[in-house]
Amino acid sequence: MRTVVRGGLVVNATGAAPADVLVEGERIAALAAPDAGLTDGWAAAADRVVDATGRYVLPGGVDAHTHMEMPFGGTTSSDTFATGTVAAAWGGTTTIVDFAVQAKGTSVLSTLDEWHAKADGQCAVDYGFHMIVSDVNDNSLKEMDACVAAGVSSFKLFMAYPGVLYATDGDILRAMRQATGNGALIMMHAENGIAIDQLVARALAEGRTAPVEHGLTRPPELEAEATGRAIQLAGVTGAPLYIVHLSSAPALAAVSQARDAGQNVFAETCPQYLFLSIEDLARPGFEGAKFVCSPPLRPVEHQAPLWRGLRTNDLSVVSTDHCPFCFAEQKELGRGDFSRIPNGMPGVEHRMDLLHQGVLAGELSLARWVEVASTTPARMFGLYPRKGVIAPGSDADIVVYDPTATQTLSAATHHMNVDYSAYEGMEITGKVDTVLSRGRVVLADDTFTGAAGHGRFLRRDLCQYLH
Incomplete structure (x- = not known):
């Protein structure tokens, strides 16, 4: 499965820059600047293209x-x-x-x-x-x-x-x-x-x-x-x-x-x-x-x-x-x-x-x-760089985030299995648009498309701030 995330602003802990992201299977294969001349070819050969125009692309x-x-x-x-x-x-x-x-x-x-x-x-x-x-x-x-x-x-x-x-x-x-x-x-x-x-x-x-x-x-x-x-x-x-x-x-x-x-x-x-x-x-x-x-x-x-x-x-x-x-x-x-x-x-x-x-x-x-x-x-907690970064070789855990969308937090619309919201009625700006988990689109168009059992247990290494 090949997916391309195009047109977004990739935000890592080191900073933000416009970039398109190529996903092959469960991993990020490459990033390229939109004007690098690579991404049209990526998109033509992709199984899915995610339009991230005007959005952040986050780990x-x-x-x-x-x-x-x-x-x-x-x-x-x-x-x-x-x-x-x-x-x-x-x-x-x-x-x-x-x-x-x-x-x-x-x-x-x-x-x-x-x-x-x-x-x-x-x-x-x-x-x-x-x-x-x-x-x-x-x-x-x-x-x-x-x-x-x-x-x-x-x-x-x-x-x-x-x-x-x-x-x-x-x-x-x-x-x-x-x-x-x-x-x-x-x-x-x-x-x-x-x-x-x-x-x-x-x-x-x-x-x-x-x-x-x-x-x-x-x-x-x-x-x-x-x-x-x-x-x-x-x-x-x-x-x-x-x-x-x-x-x-x-x-x-x-x-x-x-x-x-x-x-x-x-x-x-x-x-x-x-x-x-x-x-x-x-x-x-x-x-x-x-x-x-x-x-x-x-x-x-x-x-x-x-x-x-x-x-x-x-x-x-x-x-x-x-x-x-x-x-x-x-x-x-x-x-x-x-x-x-x-x-x-x-x-x-x-x-x-x-x-x-x-x-x-x-x-x-x-x-x-x-x-x-x-x-x-x-x-x-010993998961980097598998997790926590948009970079070649990392797991394709990618969030396309709309920074201008508005939403109201409420128990009527949340997905947690609990009968109240601690933030009931709070109006906020920003909303998750699309989510990839290890290359699989699990959320798109306000619809959950994932499944129980997709998630895997992660054997973690030692804390990387110490070793």
């Missing part, structure tokens, strides 16, 4: 933080690998990296097998796995080495959720030491869960049960404290560290200080922290439950420092932490007790579009948009 988005079919709080996130990857494609994301979640008392490798069974034959776009290690012991530490050999080269630990996912400082230290030996990247959910539980218990004892209390009992200071502590532990062991879903200015300051000192510390943020705030958690009645996630949404004054962190590269990646729970049946579990509201929000479909609003507002350049949404996550 497919890489969302390095999703939770499909994740068990949490007595329920399971509502997007399956099938529905969630279709929604990702609609939003211009052609690769996800999801999390296999070890339960305490189980094996890391058996957990990985379980998640492979969930995803195999279901995904519409390519996917990889991180491993959540909730039970650090001699056996799980050895199994971390086997995971790296199997293409799972990053491990997430939690400083939150005591009794469920929580790791002690000693556990974290041991896992970090293991990572220094096998080359893996340690990812950290950095909130002081022990202190948070005390604040939650006090709020409930005082009768404060509304959704906004979720945010008030997880203050920025406890995210900053945990972030700083994780950085110090990483410094002791020499391990690299990746802070997930960073939400607040003081946590960012801790990351910035470590990076300025030369430590291998990286961080991501998420669209919800750039566009939503604790005011959404405080919506009347139980509406705020729709916005319960951890870390929580912050006061609006935290947004400007996060945008600045993206420009300065103290924040390296924008992922979604996509973990949807339906309002009617799942978020309702916490009515009358905010601590029982399942933590998570939908977002995998809207990441590229929301970041484009940052481009229009002057917060990000076109190249930086691609860098934080595609190229850097591909490099960070």
